[in-house]
Amino acid sequence: MLAVHSWAATRVLAPQSAPDGIGDRLLAHLNVGVAIFFALSGFLLYRPFIAGDLALGPRPSAAAYLWRRGLRILPAYWLALGALALVPGDTARAGDGVWAVLPLQGLAPAGERSCVELIATCRFAPVWSLTVELTFYALLPAYATLMSRVPRRQRLPCELLVLGTLAAVSTAVGVADATARLTLVSGTVAGHFPPFAAGMLAAVLSARREERLRTPSPTLKRLLATAAALLVYSAAAMALPPSPFLFTARDRLIAHLAFAVIATCALVPLLVETPGRPARSLLASRPLRALGLVSYGIFLWHYTFALAAVDLRIASWPLSLVFVSACSLVPATASYLLVERPALRLKNALWGRFPTTREAPRPPAAPSASHQPSLALRDD
Template identity: 30%
Template sequence: MTTATAPVPAPRAFIPALEGMRGMAALGVLLTHVSFQTGAGGIAVLGPILERFDMAVAVFFALSGFLLWRPHAAVAHGMGTAPTTGRYLLHRLMRIVPAYWAVVVFVLLLLPGAAQSANLRVWVSNLFLLQVFVPLTLTEGLTQMWSLSVEVAFYLVLPLLAWSIVWLRGPSARRRVPVLCGLIAVSLTWNLWPVPTPDAIHADNWLPGYLPWFAAGMVLAELIHQVRPGAWWGRLFSSQPLMWALALAAFLVSATEFGGPAGLERAEPWQYAMKMLLGMIIGFGLLAPLVLRPADAAPHRWLESPTALTLGRWSYGIFLWHLVVLTMVFPVFGILPFSGQFVYVLVLTTALTMPLAAASFALIEDPARRLARRWDKAAAARRSRRDQEKAAAAAATTSR
């Protein structure tokens, strides 16, 4: 009885292991692209596994779902406040756009293959992350940005999702997890809907199909407010050996026909739905032990190491620049695409991407975030002055 009525501990404000996990996901994306472009997918047994590291995108999406939904979950459970929509969008804009635009301008002006075909439609589509909606605008050096387009769509939709279930708060807040599970179930049918699209565009790459991956993190954001000490399901989800084994099993299954064909071939509807389900399990399984473990637990040996945390800080730059580097590695080092040399190309691409990612963080990403925080403080100061002036005016009126 004591366990059932024990209070829910306050969630940790910052979880360093998530930063390390983001760095690992960025390396997973780099790995899968090197594998594809060196033809490593043809290696027996290992090849399909290497190419299926594209499931690292599921981890990125689950991280976004958790971190961005957490303030709304906290409010529903009577803790903290959620940012205003304007403040939220400002911070998302400053986090994503400046570094992204730097890569787009570099590629469309200076990368030979991309620059030659960079007409106005390509420029507009890439600058405003519309590649998944406009035919033939995924460009050499920028093809991985389809996932960023999906992510930004999630950023825009999230306030609407939060508003749609804002009434589930207080004693009703526990119903938010079943509602999110219902959203997952509906989203898994996305590939079965007859969605009209332009030629060369598939609705497979639109946000509704990927909502299960985001929702894996959103469910975790709700669960951290519901885990009471000693609860059996809390012990289950916080067990790293168990949950990571589950994530590994889902990953290995995804490397079979159940996860769809490797490369650029389009999956059958049932394979697409299965891939979304497996990606959701991978994201949930990898993150659950990190966010649900006790606050007094020892730091994670690897994910909270200085190396992993540094990779986490650089992860967005790794994601942005690695395909540019990979595209240039082949001609510069005299290597033919799809001709093997996987390890050699992987080492070169990783070594050359890291300085660019570090520069992106130091020169663009971190200054942009600091600027957003300064704007926040200035806006808060203006609001405070207005409130003081209103209070003074009210006091003067009362005294008269």
């Protein structure tokens, strides 16, 4: 998001500037990172439910899950919304304010424009993706409950059928909204479900016994997945206009399908990586862990500084990226230290009202410790 919005600040939103050339096309669609994030959300949030159903660990209660999701999203969002609403100039919300507080900036009641449509003036334009995430959070426990009633032997084919069908319907919904005026349907997870479906299916696969997932050459699989993702991205970038803002059914169809494939490829390391491998060591490093802690704040604040880069007429994309990144890091760090971390300490505050987990019944022949999934999952 930092890369594509920093680029947009110099090539799309800037006065008397127009994108051209192969470089612009390759940079314009780095918002594929949103699809990858959706896929990771589907994997990480659905995985504990699957693990509980297959007796691989405790199953989260819906109440505790929703409570923790709310603590993770709302306090930092309200801080940013309140602070940016006081800053003169560009707006921090669109519509009547109710959607902004929830936060559902990607939606708009009839007759009003959503924040995502006001890309040149609304500091929260990227929050359309948060709208998608929130609707996914709300629906996931119900889906997990329905799937838990499916017999274990039929679980994988049933998940394939249901997730595949929902992804196909979602693609049709998203493509039909070719004007980019996000409606109360297409602006939710209903219009962006394919990456989530890929992540949820990966969660089902990863929760099965490890011997079914082991491959003779995980390194080759990672390389092939990376090569496939780069190839699909390059082809999509050449087929799409040099802009992340797509307004035709053809362009949106290409983006939906290509980004879903790329997000699926990004999940391959989660299925073949083992403890001690370079990818896991890198992700567990202190710099990346620290960056991960403040990443939500960066998401909330960075577009304000992208718009500031437009006002400052920063014409160089690398300079714009450095400016936006450095400026975003300050409020994001403050947000984490002052609001997000204290809020997350409350995640067990309602322990007396509902348990955070409930133990799933174990079958007579539970898998041994060596067959337990090795990926550590965080729910905060």
